[in-house]
Amino acid sequence: MNGRCVQCGEALQSGANACPACGAQIEALARRPRGTFAILILLLVIAFTLTGILVRGFEARRSQLSRRWYARGERDLQKGVSLQAVSEFQTALAYSRDDSNYRLKLAIALMQAGRWDQARAHLLNLWEKRPGDGEVNLLLARNFAHAGLSSNAVRYYHGAIYGVWENNPLANRESTRFELIDYLLSKGLQEAAQAELIALSAEAPTSTEDQLRLANLLLNAGEPQRALEIFQKVHHKEHSNYTAVLGAAQSEFKLMRFASALPLAKEAVNLRPGSADASKFLEQTQALVQADPRVRGISTRERANRAYKAFQIAGARLESCDATHAADPQLQQLATDQLDNFAHLKSSALRDQDLRDQAMHWVYEVELTTAKTCGAPSGDDATLLRLAQVQENER
Numbered sequence: 001m002n003g004r005c006v007q008c009g010e011a012l013q014s015g016a017n018a019c020p021a022c023g024a025q026i027e028a029l030a031r032r033p034r035g036t037f038a039i040l041i042l043l044l045v046i047a048f049t050l051t052g053i054l055v056r057g058f059e060a061r062r063s064q065l066s067r068r069w070y071a072r073g074e075r076d077l078q079k080g081v082s083l084q085a086v087s088e089f090q091t092a093l094a095y096s097r098d099d100s101n102y103r104l105k106l107a108i109a110l111m112q113a114g115r116w117d118q119a120r121a122h123l124l125n126l127w128e129k130r131p132g133d134g135e136v137n138l139l140l141a142r143n144f145a146h147a148g149l150s151s152n153a154v155r156y157y158h159g160a161i162y163g164v165w166e167n168n169p170l171a172n173r174e175s176t177r178f179e180l181i182d183y184l185l186s187k188g189l190q191e192a193a194q195a196e197l198i199a200l201s202a203e204a205p206t207s208t209e210d211q212l213r214l215a216n217l218l219l220n221a222g223e224p225q226r227a228l229e230i231f232q233k234v235h236h237k238e239h240s241n242y243t244a245v246l247g248a249a250q251s252e253f254k255l256m257r258f259a260s261a262l263p264l265a266k267e268a269v270n271l272r273p274g275s276a277d278a279s280k281f282l283e284q285t286q287a288l289v290q291a292d293p294r295v296r297g298i299s300t301r302e303r304a305n306r307a308y309k310a311f312q313i314a315g316a317r318l319e320s321c322d323a324t325h326a327a328d329p330q331l332q333q334l335a336t337d338q339l340d341n342f343a344h345l346k347s348s349a350l351r352d353q354d355l356r357d358q359a360m361h362w363v364y365e366v367e368l369t370t371a372k373t374c375g376a377p378s379g380d381d382a383t384l385l386r387l388a389q390v391q392e393n394e395r
Helices: 026-079 082-095 100-112 116-129 134-146 150-161 169-186 190-203 208-220 224-237 242-254 258-271 276-291 300-324 329-341 353-374 379-394
Strands: none
Touching (some): 026 100, 100 116, 100 134, 116 134, 150 169, 169 208, 190 224, 242 258, 276 379, 329 353, 353 379
């Protein structure tokens, strides 16, 4: 080994085991640098360990702070203090930027606080990462619905219906479809609502409450026959269910089967005597049944009397409408037909079925024509107009 002794600095000869000047062993001296290196490595290990402990402590502190702020946000959101909750969720998200649940809660708080655009940005960020998330899609649907963007709203409603839900997926999908139907009906999108209702009918809600809700939606969406079937099903199981009975009566009424609606309307009033809705509906249904000369179970004389009363009511309506629209050719023609075919008409003459049918045809034409010319009627004329519409549908 060449070099100098680390002990005294004397030059060393090659192959010598000891320093010729001080006698220090060369092998021991050589080991000393390696021992120093080992100490340095140990110090580095200790330093890295301490750094790791500090980093983990810092991360634990960040996590603790984020959970604490999130819990505060949850409490304030439940209390309805949405603006305070927004600030707290933002702080929680600042400590845990990748926590999607924090971002979701922040979006909910922003929507409750009326900051819809900011909420939408957070929701779209979540949707890009989780496009199949049912809750994210539902919140986006509500956000776009609030903004008046119907096509986007419907798209995300469907995303929620067919998306993934962590808890109660069937119930959440069903309630989302109900919400979509309500939205479509509120926008006057009748056909789209009917399509969703048919899909919901196929899924067959199990609870009585949801079945009745579905039936009422079908009724409002112009599907009275489908609604009637559901109302009847519930009524068969629960004979005293007021909503089912009244709904069945209203369905029969919309199907223009007034005689079938009447006993159901009476049953609804008996089940809930104080109901203004049932009482008013019964009154309206009775008026139609009592005015119809074609109803079953009445005598020929009663048919003639009803037809004659309808003739007098329609004549007064024609005269009133003609006074303000004298130049209308249809009104003039109806007045001419009255003079030519029904001059000096008496109730007894209307016992003849052919004449009675002719007179009622004229009555219905008067009501339909004057409704278009002079506006919707009220009272007895409104009743006759409804019967006229039934007659028109049967042609």
